[in-house]
Amino acid sequence: MNDKENFLTQIKLLGKSLVLFSAVIVSICAFILYLVLNPNADIFKATPEISETSSIDTTSTAEISSFEGEIKNGIHVPTGFVEDDGLEAVINNCTNCHSAKLVTQNRMSKENWLATIRWMQETQNLWDLGDDEPLILDYLATNYAPKEKGRRANLEIEDWYELKQ
Numbered sequence: 001m002n003d004k005e006n007f008l009t010q011i012k013l014l015g016k017s018l019v020l021f022s023a024v025i026v027s028i029c030a031f032i033l034y035l036v037l038n039p040n041a042d043i044f045k046a047t048p049e050i051s052e053t054s055s056i057d058t059t060s061t062a063e064i065s066s067f068e069g070e071i072k073n074g075i076h077v078p079t080g081f082v083e084d085d086g087l088e089a090v091i092n093n094c095t096n097c098h099s100a101k102l103v104t105q106n107r108m109s110k111e112n113w114l115a116t117i118r119w120m121q122e123t124q125n126l127w128d129l130g131d132d133e134p135l136i137l138d139y140l141a142t143n144y145a146p147k148e149k150g151r152r153a154n155l156e157i158e159d160w161y162e163l164k165q
């Protein structure tokens, strides 16, 4: 084998490895392209499922809403809830899945508030409210009781004054 032949075989070898090398690069690029263009690929599947369940996960509720924000004229500004005993429990348990407005725009008797809570527990994954339940129910029944419509509330007159003639 002379020098020239030796040189040629080396070139051929180099060529072969180049082809192999580029084939690997092309496959990697194709795989990356596939992942980018197809976000539903198996690799990504786990992530959205985890975040879906965590939105109604009891453990995350404390982080999502804690009792923060100003109270102005007896109204908790960020949510619009009336300030009263149980406000914190209501904010922590009733603003995770829907807006506070869905609560404040409703007016119900205590029985109907309880029925609404039971309905959400049975069909909407609302958790057991535990010790907070009576507190929440009292809060709702007191501050979001049915409004009397046909008739105005009785006047409460504290100081009668005498007519001077």
Ligand code: HEC
Pocket (backbone or CB within 6 Å): 056, 090, 093, 094, 095, 096, 097, 098, 102, 103, 106, 116, 117, 120, 124, 125, 126, 127, 136, 140
């Ligand atoms: C786990 C999620 C979740 C939590 C927490 C939750 N709700 Fe709901 N609630 C729902 C869903 C879902 C609906 C239906 C929403 C819709 O119809 O758009 C709903 C609807 C309602 C409605 C309207 C019912 C109707 O008949 O239209 C009221 C009132 C309500 N919730 C009050 C509350 C109160 C009070 C709390 C706190 C004790 C609470 N929710 C906590 C999921 C939840």
